[in-house]
Amino acid sequence: MASFCELCGKHTDVSKKVIIEKSIFNVCLSCSRRGKPVETPNSLRNMASSKGTSIAGNMATTRPTYAPYNTTGTSQNSRNIYTRKIISTPPRIKPPPLKKINMMDEMILDHEFPSLIRNARSKKGLTHDQLGQKINEKVTLIRKVETGSIRPDEILAKKLERFLGIKLYVNANEQNLEEDNS
Structure with missing residues (x-):
């Protein structure tokens, strides 16, 4: 089944579902490297049972189910794949202030x-x-x-x-x- 890539708009026969910035897109193979592939338990089971079939056949017959999106950023049993690990940067070291020579008013x-x-x-x-x-x-x-x-x-x-x-x-x-x- 022919479709269009939701990122570049190119006509493609093979599309992949990927996550880009917490959104799920159907993209062509060249755009699929821009996001994380969506893997659900159903799609993994279907791929394991149909070894030897082509990728296009798997993509056309497989309809993955998605867990509801949790706004807290964590899933019930494991870490949510949507959240990013926040790396804290060390605070910048400020140079000491320049010494001003304080003159008295007199x-x-x-x-x-x-x-x-x-x-x-x-x-x-x-x-x-x-x-x-x-x-x-x-x-x-x-x-x-x-x-x-x-x-x-x-x-x-x-x-x-x-x-x-x-x-x-x-x-x-x-x-x-x-x-x-x-």
């Missing part, structure tokens, strides 16, 4: 930071290139900070303070006192 960037950086770099006898390599920053960034065209962020300021041995952040209360005394 600490502000010294207004003389360009000259402080320039003088400290000169005292150490370093060029912009050498300083950039030592603290792992771009040379253009160091030049812009040193000319005062940009302000260093907290991380860059701390790097410069540690390497050059200077203080770029001063206490706002102390600076106000010095300005008042002047």
